[in-house]
Amino acid sequence: MNSTFKLFGFLVVLSIVFTSCQSAGGNQTGSEYMPDMAHSVAYEANTFGYYYNNRWGTEDDLHKMVQPRQTINGTIARGMSGKASEGRGVSFKANGSVPYYYGNTEEERLRATAEIINNPYPITASGLEKGKNLYNIQCAICHGEKADGNGYLVREDGGKYPVQPANFMLDEFVAASNGRYYHALMYGKNLMGGYSDKLSYDERWYVIQYIRSLQATTKKLEYSEKLNTFNTTDTPYSVIAAKKAEAEAAISAAVVPSAPIEATKEVLKNNSGH
């Protein structure tokens, strides 16, 4: 009786010793019949799951592999394209960030001035309205509501803002390329700060359009959704609308040739019943 009891106790202790390392719990898998099944050979981004039986390198190697990496230069994240609002089959809201490939130096300013010619947005009434609103908020305090370089800070606070903001009514600025404006908006110039963090891609171009419309008015030229007699780099929306209507008319007027359809029907008829 006594020895049976001892033997029983011994077996209980033994079974605890043997099973304690084997049962699963917490981060322990317990005993593993096929270790690979519990420890994936694949490695996951941002998850350090080192297991000595996997063979893709050392612990250090894995540590490096799972770190976040830099994107390839010029990568645009979803929703980060200023033109995305035009839609490419995926619906999302653009946040207006578009890569800009010019540096903040005088040479790069000249390069942008020479290379950025066309305004990527058609002139629309709503764009000019947005541009006006943004211009009056962001620029008019210095450049003046009439864009004549005579804003409030220069007028009333003379001395407090000591430098002369550019006068966009001067021929030099009327003739200046869109790139000169865009570059100034991205980085500012001398005492003027940049606006890349305050205006999105499309907003920058709307502001430039609005400045163009003010220049056109003083030159007695038209710069609007209907007509642009002011420059050749910006397209009035009416031109695009006319092209669209033309294309649609051509499509609806197109006659579908019936001969191939008849030939196909003939083939189907002959092959039926097989």
Ligand code: HEC
């Ligand atoms: C705080 C005052 C201030 C504000 C606000 C301001 N600017 Fe300027 N801006 C200046 C000054 C000063 C200059 C002249 C810089 C120079 O040539 O040294 C200038 C120059 C410019 C130029 C000419 C750059 C060149 O190539 O010569 C452009 C274009 C321009 N600003 C656009 C804008 C636009 C658009 C806005 C609004 C989004 C704006 N600025 C807001 C002060 C300002």
